[in-house]
Amino acid sequence: MSVYFRPIIQTDPKLPSDAVLLHGGPLWFHRVEPLERGVAHALMPASELPTEFLDRLSAPRVVSGMPKDRAALMGVLNVTPDSFSDGGEFMAPDKAIAHAKKMIAAGADILDIGGESTRPGAAFVPEVEEVARTAPIITALRSAGVETPISIDTRKAAVAEAALSAGASMLNDVSAMTYDTAMAATAVRSGAPICLMHAQGDPETMQKDPYYDHVLLDVFDYLKERIAVAEAAGIAKDRIFVDPGVGFGKTQAHNLSLIRGLSLFHTLGCPILLGVSRKRFIGNIAGVERAEDRAFGSVSLALEGIRQGVQIIRAHDIEAHSQAFALWRAMHT
Template identity: 55%
Template sequence: MTQYFRPLVQVGAARPDTALTLAGGWGWFTHVEVLERGRAPVVVSADQAYGDLSALTHPRAPIAGLEWDRPHVMGILNVTPDSFSDGGQHQGAAATAHAVQMVQDGAAMIDVGGESTRPGAETVDPQDEITRTAPAIAAIRAAGIETPISIDTRKAAVAAAALDAGADVVNDVAGFTYDAALAPLCAFRSAPVCVMHAQGDPATMHHDPHYDDVLLDVYDYLEERIAVLTAQGIVRDQIIADPGIGFGKTLAHNMTLLNRLSLFHGLGVPILLGVSRKRFIGTLADEPDAARRGPGSVGVALAALGQGVQLIRAHDVALHTQAIALWQASVAHRSS
C-alpha cells in the first residue's frame, strides 16, 4: 500500500535543531502525517517516517528567473470577453495597462489567458485564442515589461504563438491531456510548464464530480502527469504543479485539498494555488459578486503560505502582495 507523507509545516523563529527545511523555503517541519488509502492518518516525527523525504526537503530550482525561497504572486490577465469576474475588461491597450499596473503592484509573473475556463465555458477556436493572446503578450514586451509571462492555454498552436511573442511559461489547466502536441512543443522550446488537475473539461466539470479520495486522487494524477511530461523531455525542475481548486470539485473537495495542501510538496516541484475570486469563496463568505471576493481570496492565500505554497495566482495583486509582505514580517519573521 502506497504511503504519502504530508509535512506538518511551521514557520517562524522558534525552530528546533532537528527541524527539516521544506523545499528550500521559509517553512520547516519536525513531523509528517502518514496517509494511506483506507486507513486513518497517523502523525509521526520526521525521523521515524519509513520513507524517503528528500522530495519534501530539496530546494526547488529557479523557474523563469523566480527563486522559491519566498512566495510570489502570479497576476491574472484575462484577455477574454467572458471570464467569470473580469471578462471584457482587459482587451487591447487595456491589457497592457493592466499588466503594467500588476507589475507595479508586485506581480512576479503575469498569466495571460484567452479562453475562459469558468464552469460551463465553451472551447475557443485556436486562431481566435491566438488573436487574443499573442498580440497582448507582444504589446506587454514592447512596453518594456521584463516580468515572466505565462500563457494559460490547452493548445499547442496557442502556446507556440505566445512563446514567439515573448511568453516564458506554459500553464495548462488540462494537465497536458487536451492537445498531444503541447508537451513536445514545450520540451522542444525548453519552456517551463505548470500542470494542473481538473476532472472533466470546463463545459462539464461542474456536473457532479466524484472521487475515491480527492486528496490522494489529485496527488496521484499530478504525479502521473509529471512522469509523462518528463518522459517527453520536459525537465522535472522546470515543472510547477497546481491541484486545481474549483476545477471539477465540490465545496467539500476544495476544502479537503486546502486543508492538506502541504501534501503536494511530495511531488518535488513548486506548488501554484489558484483560488482568486472563486465560487467557493463567495459561498463561504456570502458574497455573490466575484469582484468583491478579494479579501476572502487573500485569506485563503495566506493560509496556503503557511503550508509552504510558493506561487499564488491572483486577480487583486496589490491586495495579495501587501498581505504577503505583512505575513512575512509578522508570521514568517522576514522583512523582505
Template identity: 50%
Template sequence: MPDDRVYYRPIPQAEGGRWRLAGGWTGFSCFERLQRGHEPVVTDTAPAEIIDKLTSARTPVMDLPLDRPRLMGIVNATPDSFSDGGQYDPLQQARSLISAGADILDIGGESTRPGAAEVPDAEEIARVVPVIEGLARSAPISIDTRKAAVAKAALAAGAGLVNDVSGFDFDPQLAPLVAQAQVPVCLMHAQGLPATMQQDPRYDDVLLDVYDALEDRVAGAVAAGIHKDRIVIDPGIGFGKTQAHNLAILRRISLFHGVGCAVLLGISRKRFIGDIGGAASPADRIPGTLALTVAAAAQGIQIHRVHDVAEHAQGLRLIAALNDNEKAVT
C-alpha cells in the same frame, strides 16, 4: 493506485523545524501519515526518499527564486471571464499588475470557467499575442492555454512559461512543444472539460486521488522530454471539484510538495469563496482569497495566481514581517 500506499504530509511550523520545506521559508519536524481507508497518524519519521523530495530546494521559475511566495497576476484577454467579464483592457491591466508587484503575468485568451466553450486557436492567438508583444518583456510572462498552436505563438511573442489547465490531457502536441522549447510548464489537475467539469465530480479520496494524478502527469511530462526541474504543479481548485473537495485539498495542500515540484495555487475570487464568505460578486471575494492565500503560503506554496496583486503583496509582506523576528523588532 493501491489502497495500501502510504503518503507523508509535512506538518508546517511557523518557526524552527528540523527541516526546511522545499528549501523555502517554512519548517517542519513531523509528518501526517495518510493512507486510504485509515485515519491520519502523526509521526516524526518518513522514508529518506520522501524527506529528500520534501526538502530539496526548488529550481527558480523564469529566473525567479522560490525562496518566498510569488504572485502571478491574472490577465484575462477574454470577453467572458467569470471575474471581470472583459471589462478591462488586458494590456493596461497587465501594466497595472506589474506596478502592484506581480512577479509573473499569466495571460489567457480562453475562459476556463465552469460551462465555458472552447475557443478556436486563431481567435485565442489573436487575443493573447498582441498583449504579450505589447509588454516588451517588461515582466516574466506565462501563457495560459491548453493548445500547442497558441503556446507556440505566445512563446514566439515573448512568453516564458506554459500554464496548461488540462495537465497535457487536452492537446497531445503540447508536451513535445514544451520539451523542444525547453521552457517551464505548469501542469494542473482537472476532472473533465470546462464545459462539463462541475457536473457531479466524484473521487474516492480527493486529496490522494489528485496527488496520484499529478504524479502521473509529471511522469508523463518527463517521459516526453521535459526536465522535472521545469515542472510546476497545480491541484486545480474548482476544476471538477465541489466545495468539500476544494477545502479538503486546501487543508492538507503541503502534501503536494512530495511530488518534488514547485506548487502553484489558483483560488482567486472563486465561487466557493463567495458561497462560504457570503460574497455573491467575484470582486467582493478579495478578503476570502487573501485568507486562503496566506494559509497556503504558511504550508509552503510557492506561486499564487491572483487577480488582486496589490492586496496580496501587502498581506504577504505583513506575514513575512511577523515571521522575521529579528528584522521586525526595532
C-alpha cells in the same frame, strides 16, 4: 496500498532539535501524517520518513527566474469576453498594457495571459480565435517595454507556440497535457517551464456532480502520473510546476480538503502553484455574490497557501495580496 506522507508545516521561530526545514527555508516540520486509503495512521516523526521523501522535502527549491526568498505572485490577465470575473475588460491592447503595468507596479512577478475562459460552463474557443486574442496582446506588452515573465494559460499547443513566439516564457496547461498531447513537444522544444493542473472534466461539464474516492490522494496520483508523462516526453523535472486545480471539477468540500492538505504535494518534488482567486466557493462561504468583491477571502486562502510553502500564488487583486504577503513575511521570517 500506497502510503503518502503529508508534512505538518510549522512557522514558529523556536525550532525543536528534530525540525526539518522545508526546502531549506523558514518553514519547518517535525511530524508527518501518513495517509493511506481506508487506513487511519497516527502522526510519525519526520526522522522516520523514507529517505526519498525526506530529500524531496528538505532540498532547496529554487524556481528559475522567480524570487528566491518568497512566493511569487502571478497576476491574472484574461483577454476573453466571458471570464467569470473580468471578462471583456482587457481585450484591447491599451487596456491590457495598462492593467499589466498596474499589476507589476503592485508586485506581480509573472503575468498569466489567457484567451479561453475556464470558468464552469464556459464554451470551447477555437485555437485560431484564441491565438488572435492572446499573441497580439503579448506582442504589445513586449513592445511597451514589459519585461516581466509572461505565462500563456492555454491547453492548446498551437496557442502556446504563438504565445512563445510573441514573447511568453512559461506554459500553464489546465489539462496537464491531456487535451493536446503536442503540448509536451512544445515544452521540450522551447525549454519553457510548464504548469500541470488537475481538472476533472472540461470547463463546460466539470461542475456537474464531481466525485472522488479521496480527493487529496486522487489529485496527487493524477499529478504524479502527469509528471511522469512529462518527464518521459523529455521535460526536465525542474521545469515542471503542479497545480491541484481548486475549483476545477470540485465541490466546495473538495476545494477545502485540497487547501488543508496542500503540503502533501511537496512530496511530488515540483513547485506548487495555487489559484483560488475570486472563486465561487469563496463567495458561497463569505456571502459575497460579485467575484470582484472576493479579494479579502482570496487573500485569506492565499496566506494559507504561503503558510504551507506554496511557491506561486495566482491572483487577480495583486495589491491586496502583495501587502498581505509583506506583513506575513515580516511576522514569520
